[in-house]
Amino acid sequence: MRLFMEPARSRGPNTHCSSAAVLCVLCVLGCVLDASGGCPSACVCNLTDADCGGRGLTSLPSLWLLPPSTRTLLLPNNRLASLPPSAFANLSSLERLDLSNNYLDNLPAALFRELANLSALSLRNNSLRAVERDLLQGLSQLRRLDLSLNGLSAVPLGLLDDTQGLTWLSLAGNRLHALERAAFEPLANLQSLQLGGNPWECDCNLRDFKHWMEWLLYRGGRVDALECTLPKDLRGRDIRGVPIEMFNYCLQLEDENGGGPRGSGPPCNRGNGTPAPQPSESPAVATDGEQPDCVKQRYRPVSVRRAIGTVVVAGVVCSIVCVMMVGAAAYGCIYASLMAKYQRELKKRQPLMGDGDADADPEDKQISSVA
Numbered sequence: 312m313r314l315f316m317e318p319a320r321s322r323g324p325n326t327h328c329s330s331a332a333v334l335c336v337l338c339v340l341g342c343v344l345d346a347s348g349g350c351p352s353a354c355v356c357n358l359t360d361a362d363c364g365g366r367g368l369t370s371l372p373s374l375w376l377l378p379p380s381t382r383t384l385l386l387p388n389n390r391l392a393s394l395p396p397s398a399f400a401n402l403s404s405l406e407r408l409d410l411s412n413n414y415l416d417n418l419p420a421a422l423f424r425e426l427a428n429l430s431a432l433s434l435r436n437n438s439l440r441a442v443e444r445d446l447l448q449g450l451s452q453l454r455r456l457d458l459s460l461n462g463l464s465a466v467p468l469g470l471l472d473d474t475q476g477l478t479w480l481s482l483a484g485n486r487l488h489a490l491e492r493a494a495f496e497p498l499a500n501l502q503s504l505q506l507g508g509n510p511w512e513c514d515c516n517l518r519d520f521k522h523w524m525e526w527l528l529y530r531g532g533r534v535d536a537l538e539c540t541l542p543k544d545l546r547g548r549d550i551r552g553v554p555i556e557m558f559n560y561c562l563q564l565e566d567e568n569g570g571g572p573r574g575s576g577p578p579c580n581r582g583n584g585t586p587a588p589q590p591s592e593s594p595a596v597a598t599d600g601e602q603p604d605c606v607k608q609r610y611r612p613v614s615v616r617r618a619i620g621t622v623v624v625a626g627v628v629c630s631i632v633c634v635m636m637v638g639a640a641a642y643g644c645i646y647a648s649l650m651a652k653y654q655r656e657l658k659k660r661q662p663l664m665g666d667g668d669a670d671a672d673p674e675d676k677q678i679s680s681v682a
Contacts (some may be wrong), residue, residue: 377401388413402426418439421449439461453474457481460485480498481504488509502532513550
């Protein structure tokens with residue numbers, strides 16, 4: 312036994328040193344792996360995806376544990392109400408981010424600035440009332456943006472300036488009354504626009520956007536139903552089917568208002584709906600049961616009444632011309648029938664006149680012979 316034990320005792324120190332070195336290497340590797348590619352406890356992760364949805368989270372998990380190569384981050388169906396400005400600072404490779412079905416009501420400006428590779432962003436079904444114009448700054452690769460089912464009342468100018476590659480956009484189910492055309496002009500590659508479920512007011516404030524929407528449809532894009540809620544004459548109608556001529560009165564209103572902001576009717580006092588008083592006139596007072604003139608003209612402007620009058624006059628003139636053409640045709644038919652009858656009678660008389668001359672010749676010859 313001693314022959315076998317003595318060598319073992321002589322190698323003891325070297326064995327302990329090598330074991331300690333291996334443990335140190337393993338610890339270092341473990342720290343490196345934890346720092347470069349971990350997974351928050353509330354998420355399920357693989358090499359490129361992290362699913363943190365449906366966990367009832369009220370704050371973001373430890374996203375700094377995710378590796379920089381993460382491409383998909385899912386955070387839907389939680390209770391997130393706010394996000395820190397640097398929430399996604401270490402996820403520069405992220406391509407898809409889903410924050411739908413949360414309670415987000417305010418997002419910091421340039422929240423997604425570091426996500427230069429982001430191609431799909433969903434903020435569907437949150438509590439957003441407004442968004443900062445710099446919210447989407449730096450998202451040049453964004454292709455799909457879902458802002459539906461929020462409480463947005465406007466799309467700020469400049470919000471979409473950096474998203475010129477956007478092909479699909481949803482603004483359905485918000486509180487939008489009108490949209491600025493200039494806010495959407497950067498979207499040269501847009502193919503589908505969802506706008507349903509908003510209380511649209513189809514007045515002068517929506518005229519320019521209607522022009523842009525018709526341009527989108529002309530180049531092959533798709534826009535879902537956009538039903539008007541105001542004015543009453545257009546309630547329930549799809550603005551895509553409303554003739555653009557119905558908005559021509561907006562130019563007249565601009566002239567009447569001295570080139571001021573476009574409105575939805577002639578200048579009236581907003582408080583009681585009565586016409587705005589002129590320098591030499593007193594305000595018009597509406598009688599019981601009658602609407603003031605300015606409100607009536609809002610839904611049937613002067614240019615539209617003139618257009619209707621022009622159509623009526625043109626119809627009357629066309630009717631008179633048609634009657635004259637029918638009369639001329641009837642006169643031609645009657646004249647042709649009379650001439651045909653006259654020709655037939657003339658042909659009948661010519662043989663009779665010839666027979667009379669033949670009968671008269673023998674008598675003339677007898678008289679001439681007697682003489």
